[in-house]
Amino acid sequence: MKLDGKRVLLTGATGGLGWEAALAFVRAGATVEALDIQPEKGRRLEDAASKWGSLFYADVDLRDLQAVAENLTSIISARGGLDVLINNAAIYPARTFEEYSLEEYREVQTVNVEAAVACVKALLPEMKARRHGRIINVASVTFYGGWANLYPYVASKGALVGLTRAWAREFGPHGITVNAVSPGAIPTDAEKIHPDPAGYNQFVLDRQALKRRGSPEDIANAMLFLGSDYSSFITGQLLNVDGGWVMH
Ligand SMILES: NC(=O)c1ccc[n+]([C@@H]2O[C@H](COP(=O)([O-])OP(=O)(O)OC[C@H]3O[C@@H](n4cnc5c(N)ncnc54)[C@H](O)[C@@H]3O)[C@@H](O)[C@H]2O)c1
Secondary structure, three states, X not given: OOXXXXXXXXXXXXXXXXXXXXXXXXXXXXXXXXXXOOHHHHHHHHHHHHXXXXXXXXXXXXXXXXXXXXXXXXXXXXXXXXXXXXXXXXXXXXXXXXXXXXXXXXXXXXXXXXXXXXXXXXXHHHHHHHOOEEEEEEOOHHHHOOOOOOHHHHHHHHXXXXXXXXXXXXXXXXOEEEEEEEXXXXXXXXXXXXXXXXXXXXXXXXXXXXXOOOOHHHHXXXXXXXXXXXXXXXXXXXXXXXXXXXXX
């Protein structure tokens, strides 16, 4: 898939899925603005990308919505606009309902949802002016139920699905598409801390129609499609990339 000359902004770019997505867009010819709070990994990501094209890492803490707005404004003016926004960063602390404080709940919503709103606020005027834009929100299979002790995260993913539909309706007349990718359980570093890796692996395979584990490349491919001109007539959709776990 070719995205030559496209300018892409990806949050959570040094994470398990973000890393592969960032490199996939660079390999497809796009220039990637990679945001995260892991400067050392950010430098390594820039190095890894340099053999194919351009990736610029910026250290931006999504809890600071003012900093998000300022950084996006300066990126937009430096690049002359952005074609694709991928709201990928997330935090997912796991505790029981009683163990969560209201502050922790709010922090999850700030990083996972409000930062996405801040990015769209900063980007929208320029996308509207060019009558072109692709916004991709990253949801989760957990939104369909099946996981306890994650309620702030699951709520945040529900909010992103709602935003996807509301924004698609509102921004469609301006030539901007808004879609979401819902990854299944993709084995990344986060999964390695599971107390029973073999049992968890089997739990996932039992639920999938396809009997192999997904990979970060599988998610990156869906993002590439939704960021490209091949998806120009698709908006407001939630694309499950989960090996046939959820089928609606
Ligand atoms: N890996 C999976 O199996 C899976 C499944 C369903 C959904 N997802 C979703 O995919 C996306 C990527 O997940 P992942 O597996 O790569 O997770 P990850 O934890 O590896 O990556 C998340 C990235 O977000 C960054 N981040 C966290 N807080 C931040 C902040 N305050 N400011 C800036 N950056 C911050 C982290 O530094 C990290 O690099 C998330 O939205 C996640 O909910 C992942």
